[in-house]
Amino acid sequence: MSTTTTPTPKGPLGQPLVRREDRRFITGQGRYTDDIVLPGMTHAAIVRSPHAHARILSIDTTAARQAPGVIAIFTGQDVAADKVGGLPCGWLVKNKDGSNMVEPPHPILVADRARHVGDQVALVVAETRAQARAALSLIAVEYEPLPAVASLAAARAAGAAQVWDQAPGNVCYDWHLGDPTATEQALKAAHQIVEIDVYHNRLIPNAIEPRSAIGQYESGTDSYTLYTSSQNPHLIRLLLGAFVLGLPEHRLRVVAPDVGGGFGSKIFHYAEEALVVWAARKVGRPIKWTAERSESFMSDAHGRDVHMRARLGVDKDGRFLGLHVQSQANLGAYLSTFASSVPTYLSATLMAGCYTTPAIYVEVKSIFTHTVPVDAYRGAGRPEAAYLLERLVDKAANALGMDRLEIRRKNFITQFPYKTPVALEYDSGDYHATLDMALAAVDYAGFPARREASQARGKLRGIGFSTYVEACGIAPSAVAGALGARAGLYESATVRMHPTGSVTVFTGTHSHGQGHETTFAQLVAEQLGVPVDSVEVVHGDTARIPFGMGTYGSRSLAVGGSAIVKATDKIIAKGKKIAAHLLEAAEADIEFKNGAFTVVGTNRQKTIGEVAFTAYVPHNYPIDKVEPGLEESAFYDPKNFTFPAGCHAIEVEIDPETGVVTLENVVAADDVGTIINPLIVDGQMHGGLAQGIGQALFEEAQYDESGQLLTGSYLNYGMPRAADFPFFKVGNHVTACTHNPLGAKGVGEVGAIGVPPAVINAVLDALAPLGVRDISMPATPEKIWRAIQDAKAKAQH
């Protein structure tokens, strides 16, 4: 299945064009941060705490300073003496009582205390990378190890070690959303209450390009440049300039060149970015730092690590009456840039799912632990909501003896717009359609026969579903601001038509694999009626692009694309004035179609290329009415979130002897709104599905009790490999978003959001005959094998 239920397009919009950016990547001409070499460049390495929690008693750098090539060493004392600010958190979450969350300091080098393994303690600058790394072992840091808490349970236990004195019980905030009274009443009135307890395993994003940053200071112009592997260069410039180093924005340039994947982990402002810029001025030469993979494991923000308990009240026909969710989220040792918003505004707001549950109440306690900060990772909060709900719905069906698809259909939202009890208003969707599509693609009718065939071979076969909805296209600024966001969430675009009719588009979004250079060129080509090849897309450099918010939350097309449409509309409006003059007609009589301005009802026309030329060579020009030039900028602030939704269906076969799961069928039928390039949309789906399946079956970041990271390399963190997957079947059923000009919803995260519960539901379906009722993610062969043994033992009693 790779089908779309919309008609085949004629223009560039909707065409599966191959990506233009590929040429440089397949020939080795990509330019990632670590590939950049500046004149006089030095190299940095970072001393990181080996302890989860320790007092720093002393740091002796004497030997290291004498090591070959070492130029300078900086510690937390130097940073503090320079009054360098800490890394700020971008979202203020309030407690139930209206008071603010606890916001502990987040220094770029710690001076007196390390709070997680990997916390940055000192910076070495040397002539070469090897010399910088070699000097690390010569720096003698005397630590006094202190008791640490590495898990939610440990941090909440009586007498637990405190991460921050100002956060008693290690609670950052205690927040809620929804109506507690109505929910309690609904639960009381329910025919049955279904309960569930789930843990969303901790994940490590693992973009394959390790983070990298180069800081440069030029004294002649008193200006700074930061090259960084970031998803949002302007955001980094703002945080670095205004909060951490206090640098004037107009003399700070941030460049995010080719970036090798992000998945959320490269949204955040990291200490190393500030360190290389700050230290570059001190040493008077550019400084490059690139993470070794083992550093990435202990310093990139992790994802998920949320424990949830929920009660769903249902009537005897299976209708959902009320839902109460209590969640605890591990934030790690410090607040990463958007950490506070993930378990709250990005998760609790999705607890209606695609169901009409009338009363919902969600409580979220976020907890500090001595672990790496946890923040947004592909899906960010929404996978947690989808996983909780879709597991719960299957459980409810079981409890009532109902079919799991029937109970879903019975509760689907079918009227739009739909206002949920948890603050969102869904604008569009067709949940029955994507469910039907998935059932056809997975050949649900043929499943019983396949199950029998497996049985005959001594294997267990199961099928699982997830009908999810998510919110993306982040976000209406006023709404986000009222909820505590400390930034606007619009997007920007500048469209520049050149005198000979070619076009350069400057976008505030950032592409680190998403293919914007192609998609946005298609979009502009469609809007302006010019060939795709004459459109160039520029992103990732604050010196070239307008102030933009970057790429995350599947926002680039819905928000950034809408800004581009606005800018091209302005180009057309101005072009009409120019064309009216050239054609000696009234402006109102000019229409623009297929790249030409025509006097309505005649064949008199000027192409957009002719109009652009005239705009730059204004000899015969309405100069008193129109300025020369053809370049327009626009900012687009979305009116609402967008709501991609769909159905994921997974079929597995399990070997009861080994617990090994084989994925027999991976189906995703999604409604991601209007599609510009189906090739790219399918690719986004594949990647998201792989990460979601990774969470469900393979991946988990584990700490031991003392806070040591046990999964600190690819040898022991379960990165999915090619042999772990079959080909995926993805398809789309489009309902257009009603409030942006493109009708686009967003596709970046849907795979990761929708699929984990479908996988676990499939595993549980396969194991059901043995009496296994629950299994946690990742459902590794060991876990499954143990569950089977336990169930067998129970059955014998």
Next chain:
Amino acid sequence: MGAITLKVNGKQVTVDAAPRTLLVELLREPLQLTGTHVGCDTSQCGSCTVLVDGRSIKACTMLAVEAAGTEVTTIEGLAQGGRLHPMQEAFQSCHGLQCGFCTPGMILSAVDCLKQNPTADERDVREWLEGNICRCTGYHNIVKAVLSCRDRMAQSKEG
């Protein structure tokens, strides 16, 4: 330091390098062939894959001195006379890459895969690529690309 002479992308080069220098470091730093990437420090990701005397090898697991006298092909040297290698073309036409970071290693590994087994099927390809991690594509279009390149190469042999 010592002089190491080897052939890289068809050109003889002599580079002064410390004995501990890895092949990948030699390629990226003195030779400025930054298409070969470093994605890990445990020889697991395959981003650094190059061809040494025609066989794929992780350039982070080989000392530069061990490569002395060999012929190394990096992603920059795969296209011949301005013509892309069929594997490069297949990666583009099948959308086998997103961020592009794993791509050079993937392509070179895949080239060797088909060289060793010109009739590799889906399973063979997936198993061959176990040593190359991609976080973006779910491997779907990478495997498609290798299979489509296989078919094209088979056709051109017949034709």
